Amino acid sequence: MKFTDFNLKETIQAAVTEAGFKEPSPVQKEAIPLVLEGHDMIAQAQTGTGKTAAFGLPIMSMMKADGSVEGLVIVPTRELAMQVSDELYRFGKLSGLKTATVYGGTAYGKQIERIRQASIIVATPGRLQDLLMSGKIKLNPKFVVLDEADEMLDMGFLDEIKNIFTFLPKERQTLMFSATMPKAIRKLAEEILENPKTVSITKSESTNSKITQYYYVVQERERDDALVRLIDYKNPDKCIIFCRMKKEVDRLVAHLTAQGFKVSGLHGDMEQKQREVTIRAFKQGGVDIFVATDVAARGLDVNDVTHVFNYHIPFDSESYVHRIGRTGRGGKSGEAITLVSPNELRTIKRIEKDVGAKLVTQVIPTRIEVQNNRQDELIAKIAETQITDKAIELVKTLQHDLDIVTIAHLLASMIQNENTVKGKDIIGLGLEEIELLIERAMQNRGNDRGRNRSGYRGNRRRSGGGDRNRHGKNGRNSRNGGHRS
Incomplete structure (x- = not known):
């Protein structure tokens, strides 16, 4: 089956082709025809296989782009709101369909102005309820989507969702997507859906046992420092860093390039020819680090x-499985490393449960630890280096003015300066802090709608090397030395 079989609006199909989509995923195959026929629908599917396209493509194909808000998508978190909005924009830009993203922590005025210009709103429950109850906006959408419904209920948003629906028109097409179907979800579906069709996609992929999976808990502002520190420490031969949005890809590519890494990026706005050149460079070793979005990395086979590395935690288990499946191929082992903020710990535990694999929490190595580790590598590399005739001539020349010990000290200093580890000594949270946060997250499950969002920063107590579980060193130099310069 191909996307052209759905007979989508011409401009929507053109956007699908431009995005590089050819064959629909299982949830898309089942959901898109039902949505196009006008049915309400409840879909159970682990996301990451294209849920946004499963509801976005058909509803946008039916939109008139008449200047009114025709579609409303409700999601649990601001991060998911941004991702969904970004993907819907890509699908609808050729049709003149604009999106507006609505979530807390941003000025009301700007969001209201964007809503007035939008065809589709992607919103979190709290801010959307505030806008509706205050009378700042009135909505009359033809299409309403409740995405990650179980996660919203798990976060305690049931009352807000029910209240939001009292402000929406009764004549509408409503779609609900949920990874699980507890009683509360089924009851909610009975209240807001009209004779719904059901789609159920079973999980078909599990994680590779040869992939070792770790996560590190850091504050939001520490992500860049943590990523660089881990690349320095793990020293990967070849790695992929996954981001949520294309602007994040561009920023990280610039940041890592400035740090001296051989890095390239891949996202949906790149032309096909440029994409092919970039992937070829990665496969052939011209680039060591590849920064990509989920959509751009589809079909990437290296x-x-x-x-x-997951710069941000994926929104769902299937995305996580897809991402980490890029390593550990061809019978080889691999490592998957995820950066997690304190308020994302419950999500990482849910992913761990869904994929049926143990994700080991670790502590970001200190600057001194990485420096010492690099020095061990440097000593080993020096001992293995073959002496050349040019090197002998250089030492003879230097001996005219310096003794041999001074020459050795000068050369060693020069090499060490090139391999100095920069940055803060301590990044991220310690093991005891993480354990306490996990305990809190599990205790507050179901009613912690945003509490402790800033994370816990108690007295930092780091354990010794035995708790750090070092892995993945293979004796290659890192930045500004050897292959990275």
């Missing part, structure tokens, strides 16, 4: 990727 057998010698040693590490996968």
Whole structure:
């Protein structure tokens, strides 16, 4: 089956082709025809296989782009709101369909102005309820989507969702997507859906046992420092860093390039020819680090990727499985490393449960630890280096003015300066802090709608090397030395 079989509006189909989509995923195959026929629908599917396209493509194909808000998508978190909005914009831009993203923590005025210009609103429950109850906006959408319904209920948003629906028109097409179907979800579906069709996609992919999976808990502002520190420490031969949005890809590529890494990026706005050149460079070793979005990395098949980094945690288990499956191929082992903020710990535990694999929490190595580790590598590399005739001539020349010990000290200093580890000594949270946060997250499950969002920063107590579980060193130099310069 191909996307052209759905007979989508011409401009929507053109956007699908431009995005590189050819064959629909299982949830898209089942959901898109039902939505196009006008049915309400409840879909149970682990996301990451294209849920946004499963509801976005058909409803946008039916929109008139008449200047009114025709579609409303409700999601649990601001991060998901941004991702969904970004993807819907890509699908609708050729049709003149604009999106507006609505979530807390941003000025009301700007969001209201964007809503007035939008065809589709992607919103979190709290801010959307505030806008509706205060009378700042009135909505009359033809299409309403409740995405990640179980996660919203798990976060305690049931009352807000019910209240939001009292402000929406009764004549509408409503779609609900949920990874699980507890009683509360089924009851909610009975209240807001009209004779719904059901779609159920079973999980078909599990994680590779050869992939070792770790996560590190850091504050939001520490992500860049933590990523660089871990790349320095793990020293991957070839790695992929996954981001949520294309602007994040561009920013990280610039940041890592400035740090001296050989890095390239891949996202949906790149032309096909540029994409092919970039992937070829990665496969052939011209680039060591590849920064990509989930959509851009579809079909990326490189057998010698040693590490996968999740700069941000994926929104769902299927996305996580897809991402880390880029390593550990061809019978080789691999490492998957995820950066997690304190308020994302419950999500990482849910992913761990869904994929049926143990994700080991670790502590970001200190600057001194990485420096010491690099020095061990440097000593080993020096001992293995073959002496050349040019090197002998250089030492003879230097001996005219310096003794041999001074020459050795000067050369060693020069090499060490090139391999100095920069940045803060301590990044991220310690093991005891993480354990306490996990305990709190599990205790507050179901009613912690945003409490402790800033995370816990108690007295930092780091354990010794035995708790750090070092892995993945293979004796290659890192930045500004050897292959990275």
